[in-house]
Amino acid sequence: MSAPTAQLQAIHELVLRRNPGETEFHQAVQEVLDSLGPVMAKHPEYGEARVIERICEPERQVIFRVPWTDDKGRVEIHRGFRVEFNSALGPYKGGLRFHPSVYLGIVKFLGFEQIFKNALTGLPIGGGKGGSDFDPKGRSDGEVMRFCQSFMTELYRHIGEYTDVPAGDIGVGGREIGYLFGQYKRITNRYESAVLTGKGLGWGGSAVRKEATGYGTVFFTDEMLRARGHSLDGRTVVVSGSGNVAIHAVEKAQHLGATVVAVSDSGGYVVDETGIDLDLLKDVKEVRRGRMSDYAEERGDRSRFVAGGSIWDVPCDVALPCATQNELDEQGAKALVDNGCIAVAEGANMPATPDAVRLLTDAGVLFGPGKAANAGGVATSALEMQQNASRDSWSHDFTEERLAQIMRGIHERTAAAADEYGSPGNYVVGANTSAFIQVADAMLAHGVI
Structure with a gap:
C-alpha cells in the first residue's frame, strides 16, 4: 500500500470513529478520498499540514431547539441545524432543508459536498448547510410562518452576509425564505439583503435563481x-x-x-x-x-x-x-x-x-x-449576493448567460484536472481534485486555524 493510500485510509477510519452513525456523511467523504491519492503523492505538503483532516471536521456545528405553536394552539418542538463547514474561500454558503429525514449526518453530508461544489464555481464562497426535521407539507401558511420565525430567532446570531449566507433547499422555497428574511430583518433592524438568497424578485432576488x-x-x-x-x-x-x-x-x-x-x-x-x-x-x-x-x-x-x-x-x-x-x-x-x-x-x-x-x-x-x-443553483445564489452588494439588479438574459459561462468553466476545470491526475474523462476525479486543491491551497495560505 502506497503512503498516500495508507494516509487516506487512516483519515477515513478517523472520520468513521468521530462521526458514528452518519452514513451519508461517511459516503460523501469516502467519495472524495477515493480521488485524492495522486494529489497527495504530488503535493506532500497537504499531508504534512493535515489539510484533509481539517476539511473533514466542520469549523462550527450548531444544533438548536425550535418551539412553535400550530393552528390548534398546540406547542410543537423541532430540531434546527446549521453546519458551517469551511470558510477558506469565503463566507459559508449553502441551503436550508426542511424535511422529516433531516438529522446531523444529512446536514454534514450536504455541507461537505457544498465545500467542493462552491469551490468549482470559481466564486468566493465557502461551504455550509442547515435545516430542520420540520415538514412544511400540509401545513398552513400561518404554521410555516411561525415555525420559520422561531427557527430564525436562533439562527440569526450565526449568519450574516460576511459570515454565513443560507438559501433554500428541499422544503424551503420562496415562501419560507420570505418568512425567514422578515424575522431576520425584524430582530436585527437591518435590511441586509445578502444574508439570504433565493429571495423574491421584488425585494433583492435574482432572475434565474429558481431555474x-x-x-x-x-x-x-x-x-x-x-x-x-x-x-x-x-x-x-x-x-x-x-x-x-x-x-x-x-x-x-x-x-x-x-x-x-x-x-x-x-x-x-x-x-x-x-x-x-x-x-x-x-x-x-x-x-x-x-x-x-x-x-x-x-x-x-x-x-x-x-x-x-x-x-x-x-x-x-x-x-x-x-x-x-x-x-x-x-x-x-x-x-x-x-x-x-x-x-x-x-x-x-x-x-x-x-x-x-x-x-x-x-x-x-x-x-x-x-x-x-448541479452547482448552478449556488452559483446563481452567489450572483444574487453580488447584485445585493452593489444594490443592482440584472436582467434574466444576462444572468442566464453568466450561469452558462460558470457551468462551462466548471466543465473545463474538471476535465483538465481529470487529465492532469491520470483519469481522462472521469468527471468525479476531476471535480474532486480541482475543488480540493483550490480549498487546500487557501487553507495553507491562512495557516493552522
Whole structure:
C-alpha cells in the first residue's frame, strides 16, 4: 500500500470513529478520498499540514431547539441545524432543508459536498448547510410562518452576509425564505439583503435563481456531450423527480432540442414518448401541488403512469437524477447501460450510489457528479449576493448567460484536472481534485486555524 493510500485510509477510519452513525456523511467523504491519492503523492505538503483532516471536521456545528405553536394552539418542538463547514474561500454558503429525514449526518453530508461544489464555481464562497426535521407539507401558511420565525430567532446570531449566507433547499422555497428574511430583518433592524438568497424578485432576488440548478445541470450535460462530439439536440432524456430542479431541467433540455420522455414523483413515474408537456407538468406540480398520476390522467392516451417501479427502466440517451440522495442504485444503473444510455448527470445531491457510479463509469457512460453538475443553483445564489452588494439588479438574459459561462468553466476545470491526475474523462476525479486543491491551497495560505 502506497503512503498516500495508507494516509487516506487512516483519515477515513478517523472520520468513521468521530462521526458514528452518519452514513451519508461517511459516503460523501469516502467519495472524495477515493480521488485524492495522486494529489497527495504530488503535493506532500497537504499531508504534512493535515489539510484533509481539517476539511473533514466542520469549523462550527450548531444544533438548536425550535418551539412553535400550530393552528390548534398546540406547542410543537423541532430540531434546527446549521453546519458551517469551511470558510477558506469565503463566507459559508449553502441551503436550508426542511424535511422529516433531516438529522446531523444529512446536514454534514450536504455541507461537505457544498465545500467542493462552491469551490468549482470559481466564486468566493465557502461551504455550509442547515435545516430542520420540520415538514412544511400540509401545513398552513400561518404554521410555516411561525415555525420559520422561531427557527430564525436562533439562527440569526450565526449568519450574516460576511459570515454565513443560507438559501433554500428541499422544503424551503420562496415562501419560507420570505418568512425567514422578515424575522431576520425584524430582530436585527437591518435590511441586509445578502444574508439570504433565493429571495423574491421584488425585494433583492435574482432572475434565474429558481431555474438555476436545473438549467445548470443541463448546461453541464451538454458540455460533457460536446466534449465527445455530441450534443443534447435530438436526444431522449429521462428526469427523475418533478420538483423545482427536475421541472427546470426538463425545460432547458427541451430548449436545447432534447425530448424528455419520463418524469417521476414518490408515487411512480410517467412515460410520455412524444415529450413531457411542460405547461401541464408545471400546472400539476407548481400550481395545484398534485401527483404525476394526475398528469397522466389529464394527458390521456399520450402518456402512461407506472405506480412504483423504477424510472431508470425507461430507455433513454441521457438520464438526469434530480430527486434525492441514493435514488439511482446499481440495478438502475445497469438498466440504463443495457438500454444504451450515454450520459448521466446528477441534478440532486449524491443521487447515485457508489456502486451505480462505478458501474456507469466502467461502462464508459459520461457521468457528471452533483458537485459539478448541479452547482448552478449556488452559483446563481452567489450572483444574487453580488447584485445585493452593489444594490443592482440584472436582467434574466444576462444572468442566464453568466450561469452558462460558470457551468462551462466548471466543465473545463474538471476535465483538465481529470487529465492532469491520470483519469481522462472521469468527471468525479476531476471535480474532486480541482475543488480540493483550490480549498487546500487557501487553507495553507491562512495557516493552522
